[in-house]
Amino acid sequence: MFSMRTLKTSEAAALLNVSPNTLRAWERRFGYPKPQRSAGRHRLYTHGEVAALRDALQQGLSISSAVSRAREALSTDTHTLVGALASFELDRADSAMEAALALRSVERSVEEVLLPSLDELGQRHGIDSAPWAFAARWADSWLRRAQRLAPPPVRPLAILVGDATRNEPDPDALAVRAFELFCGRSGARVMALPVAGLSDVVESLSPDAVVIAGSHVPDDDVALWAYRVRTAAGPLPMALFRRAHHHGAMVRTTGTRVLADTPFGAHRQLLAIVDDRRGDRFGEVAPAVTRVGDVEVREAQA
Amino acid sequence: MRRLRAVRPVEVDERGLELVSFCGHCGVAPAQDAVQQSRVCGHCGLGLVLQAPADVAPRGDEPFLVIDSTLSVCAVSAQAEELLGVDETEAVNQHVADFLLPADANAPCADNLLVLLVEAASGSGAPRTAIVRPRQEFGVRFRARIGPCGPPHAALLVLTS
Numbered sequence A: 001m002f003s004m005r006t007l008k009t010s011e012a013a014a015l016l017n018v019s020p021n022t023l024r025a026w027e028r029r030f031g032y033p034k035p036q037r038s039a040g041r042h043r044l045y046t047h048g049e050v051a052a053l054r055d056a057l058q059q060g061l062s063i064s065s066a067v068s069r070a071r072e073a074l075s076t077d078t079h080t081l082v083g084a085l086a087s088f089e090l091d092r093a094d095s096a097m098e099a100a101l102a103l104r105s106v107e108r109s110v111e112e113v114l115l116p117s118l119d120e121l122g123q124r125h126g127i128d129s130a131p132w133a134f135a136a137r138w139a140d141s142w143l144r145r146a147q148r149l150a151p152p153p154v155r156p157l158a159i160l161v162g163d164a165t166r167n168e169p170d171p172d173a174l175a176v177r178a179f180e181l182f183c184g185r186s187g188a189r190v191m192a193l194p195v196a197g198l199s200d201v202v203e204s205l206s207p208d209a210v211v212i213a214g215s216h217v218p219d220d221d222v223a224l225w226a227y228r229v230r231t232a233a234g235p236l237p238m239a240l241f242r243r244a245h246h247h248g249a250m251v252r253t254t255g256t257r258v259l260a261d262t263p264f265g266a267h268r269q270l271l272a273i274v275d276d277r278r279g280d281r282f283g284e285v286a287p288a289v290t291r292v293g294d295v296e297v298r299e300a301q302a
Numbered sequence B: 001m002r003r004l005r006a007v008r009p010v011e012v013d014e015r016g017l018e019l020v021s022f023c024g025h026c027g028v029a030p031a032q033d034a035v036q037q038s039r040v041c042g043h044c045g046l047g048l049v050l051q052a053p054a055d056v057a058p059r060g061d062e063p064f065l066v067i068d069s070t071l072s073v074c075a076v077s078a079q080a081e082e083l084l085g086v087d088e089t090e091a092v093n094q095h096v097a098d099f100l101l102p103a104d105a106n107a108p109c110a111d112n113l114l115v116l117l118v119e120a121a122s123g124s125g126a127p128r129t130a131i132v133r134p135r136q137e138f139g140v141r142f143r144a145r146i147g148p149c150g151p152p153h154a155a156l157l158v159l160t161s
Helices: A009-016 A020-030 A047-058 A063-086 A090-103 A106-125 A130-148 A171-185 A201-205 A219-233 A263-282 B078-084 B113-121
Strands: A006-008 A043-046 A158-163 A189-194 A209-213 A238-241 A289-292 A295-298 B019-023 B049-053 B064-067 B073-076 B100-102 B128-134 B142-149 B154-160
Touching: A006 A009, A006 A047, A009 A020, A009 A043, A009 A047, A020 A063, A043 A047, A047 A063, A047 A090, A063 A090, A063 A106, A063 A130, A063 B073, A090 A106, A090 A130, A106 A130, A106 A171, A106 A263, A130 A171, A158 A171, A158 A201, A158 A219, A171 A189, A171 A209, A171 A238, A171 A263, A189 A201, A201 A219, A209 A219, A209 A263, A219 A238, A238 A263, B049 B142, B049 B154, B064 B078, B073 B078, B100 B113, B113 B128, B113 B142, B113 B154
Parallel strands: A158 A189, A158 A209, A209 A238
Antiparallel strands: A006 A043, A289 A295, B019 B049, B064 B073, B064 B154, B100 B128, B128 B142, B142 B154
């Protein structure tokens, strides 16, 4: 289901007949091709992106216009998916995602094709329409299937997600599913529960972080749930994802972190928060340094 | 035995005009002895190597734009980016009139800037000149050399002082 061919920098450069330095210069100037990183932090380019650029370069008048044409070629997957879902064709929707996965990682396929397609359908038909309901159900099922096929947890990291969404018809619910998928694929053990219940889950999961995701459940209920989690598990990093009215990096009153709106950005932030906390706890790393303009701000140690 | 110097045939277009090669970003001509395996400029790596008649092609650091037959901007040289205050990545696919307008009120209708560009982009126009000004800027005028370039067929607009 999730096969994607990737190229190392030297391989991608050879395919485009340019030097690796030129390829890195293009990444800085044009933001394309956009590599992922391997476990060793090396660039990994998706073959589809590089091939699309190679074809566009042959007929282009500039690198910019070739990049624009290559991007356009890749965006056809979104058009196909929107068309399939709007006409209630499950098989064609699955095929569109297969095509997207041939060119991109799972994370980018979800962020660049699946979620934008659902956004477009929601804007076009409204989220109380039949096409939206159909598309949301299909997307939810696709994301859950992808989660089941994710590799088993390899990191000593458990994340408890308090699901405060309204479920399928709620656009945030798909972003939360995607967030769970990305965390799972990065090796973490993820458990999502409605914010209403807790039972013995905290003891059995021993979470390293808690995320409250979605805006449907009112603040009072969420606060009560968070209090019960803290009581059971002690002080844990707590973060908000897609919780309306909470913007900026942190909730001023509670110190709860507000994660980025995109599932991929949010999952990267959460992993960084947990890693920072572990570093602080064991004294392995220096205090985090944030750049504000030209000034370095060192976070105060607890 | 007398040694013969290696010579390179002069490339000419269909009208017999000598063609010169240059990078669509930095304007630098590719090294003559370099084997052209890639269209990407070996000097800056940020442009594709294009060809144009010698009397139209940019000389030195003259700023220039490349425009296709739909009058969309396809390339903006580094000098033109600086001169017009635009970024190529944002200018590409926009209409040329978003950046440059004809500035010669006395020019006859047939010599309209856009007509010249379309002719040049079709590869049929002979090199011409026009007076242009940056959009939303008055009192600044440039003489523009316009002629065909490519591949593929496009118009080259070189700004001269």
